[in-house]
Amino acid sequence: MTPLRLLPWTTPEGKPCYLSTDNDESMLSLLADDVEEAQLHSGEQVLAGARAVLADTKAGERAVRFALTRAAESLGDVLRIATSRGARIQMTDAEASTPSHTP
Template identity: 85%
Template structure:
């Protein structure tokens, strides 16, 4: 049985998804993707904390709010990609 394609945590320069076909979860590229996913999740936690701080600051101006929202949407995009990737691997392993 062929292993399912893994959605990678990055895109092409044109914004298209990248996939990995491998039979080993320990391949060099798989481990790099794992590391990047962890870095993206860590970054998302920091962005969330920053966005909460901006929202709690009644003196925060439009630029601060827009910056926080921009970073938050980028992080949410990363987290959703990771969730889809991991969900695909879970359902792929159960078949």
């Protein structure tokens, strides 16, 4: 049984989206990989920006709130990616430990 892959985006209502496929090279799988990569890269940039704002003793409330808002969004993306990848690793490990029955 193929596990569902948690995708790196949600529905317009904020609900999770899942993909059922046994092909990691499918068009939608590759799109999800690309989106995850972009989200991780964006998270690195947001982290650098947030650190710069926090290091600036003259940064105002608006700058700090903006940095925190973006950091929270990025953290949500990263946690979704970690959950998705963790589930896929667990399934791969389970498949590897399941004995195959050959005649």
